[in-house]
Amino acid sequence: MKRETAMRALVCSAIDGASVAPGDLPRPQPGPGEVLVKVAAAGVNFADTLIVRGQYQEKPELPFAPGLELSGVVEATGDGVTEPASGRRIMALTGLGAFAEYAVAKQSDAFPLPEEMDFDTAAGFAVTYGTAHGALRWHADLQPGETLMVHGAAGGVGLAAVECGKAMGARVIASAGSPEKLKVASDHGADATIDYRQEDVKTRMRELTEGRGVDVVFDPVGGQVFDASLRATAWGGRLVVIGFAAGEVQQIPANILLVKNISVHGMYWGSNRKMAPQRLAEQFAELFDWYKAGRIKPYISHAYALDEGAQALADLRARKTAGKVVIRP
Template sequence: MRAVLCSSFTGPKDLRLSEIAEPKPAGDEILIDVHAASVSFMDQLVVSGLYQMRPPTPFVPGTEASGVVASVGDKVTKFRPGDRVACSSWTGGYAERMTAKESKSVRLPDGVAFEAAATVLHNYGTAYYALVERARAQRGETVFITGAAGGVGLAAVDLGRHLGLRVVAGVGSGDKAALVRDYGAGDVVNYRSEDLRDRIKSITSGDGIDIGFDNVGGAIFEQMARLMKWGGRLMPIGFTSGEIPQIPMNLPLLKNYSILGVFAGAWAEKFPEEAARGNDNLMQLLAGGQIRPHIDSVLPLEEVGDAMRAVANRTVQGRIVLKIR
């Protein structure tokens, strides 16, 4: 079968399209004929050796995909051949066939396209875990989302709107403002050209933000730590800036706010039943048109390197999807 192989942690330039043997599902896994796979910032980090886990090489990248079940392991009870599914996995998505844990797969409702389905579990799953499970967001609260036009960020804007939050979107360039407004942001802050502290104080009438959803890290997170409301929740989601922030711990002490780590993948490993229920909820929201993943472009598998470079350069709004079948 055709698959993209990563043989060294040297980034997208050394990925190669190859012919390899198809995988075989373990007892708790399903084998999927992959139709579409999404390209995330995490995928780019993994092939560049910059993520917190390194798969043994060579490996097939790709953390999220959708397709049709080809066969199932002998312990699988939820799926059967022919089911349309989306799945998440640490690796394997950029291939004609992949395996995934039963607990990390979800059946697609009728009418949900493979391309859209391949963008939900990581993006919206992270946003759901952060806003619903970790922050316990309440209708009417103010959330400030950085990297708001990216995959996870835009999902958080969309889901925040659905949850009835007041969404403030942080972007790094003015050309992204229209997209985040279209997805539900009531206010937009360009933190490259505007003073973040002044804008947040103006938007919140000096009260600060209830929920900080930060994809960027570095100096942005350090500024957010000074903009929290009493009893707020500040969540590090990722570090696309490449800088892991450090903050004085008297800041959360003075305002009694919490810093909540968000690692949705680890949560799904430790609590698979809760994560599976969250995935089912998201697919129902997708089928009902209550969330709407934004697909920047659909590319053939051969252009995976270009897709990853675009993600790394932050020129992508939403997700790039690879069309495999």
């Protein structure tokens, strides 16, 4: 990939979590099959906080700009690219580099935006709604009338799961760590809530289902929350593991899976970019239809300038935000 003049970016200069600050990086140029995007906004994800600490699956070469996803306008296209054309409004997956004035994305990772969708919404849309939709549609096979338990329900991916669950016809129970966060989940469609700091999660899940247990669990938290959910899942239930925000990777007792005919699915949505890219276009088509119909309403709680990018990562990691957080270069 050719490089030319400098651009402003949020630069990670060491893998220690603290060496993230505004700076300059070479402005990228699109290679074959790529597009150059003038970034309007970039979504902040929990994975970004892991990447700058060396705790993610990928270890980028230093220095680099974090940022998995963005929205903006196509500035230029590489060889072989006819769509999206220059001037097209898009959202795109980058893996790295979104926290900058310009970024490059593969043609297959760039998706034209509906006219109704603004840049802030689009910047935080792909990863959270893609993950939530994929977990519930592909892995959990969530059906109308089933009960869905969403943990971390006020976070970006959790809130997306609440909305996708409602769009798919489920009854949704949401858990979070404060009344304020539970109100956010309720405002976005949750039928019942659990304050995990004040209530016993397993007991409340059983009470809210009259002892039957929930059909599907969406879990980006892990640890003790997963353990409680496993014991409050109905016969034939499905649990989807999204991540381990609690910092503890649980060990799953296979005897419980056997006795209750429960299945546990891992969901690393980003791997579909390589292994099953056709899935993404199909799911975004459905998600964009839901958005245009008002069935999902993404919530952007905080927008930071590029110079405030390190604070954005810190606030997200400390769970001081709700919904989605974006950075505007």
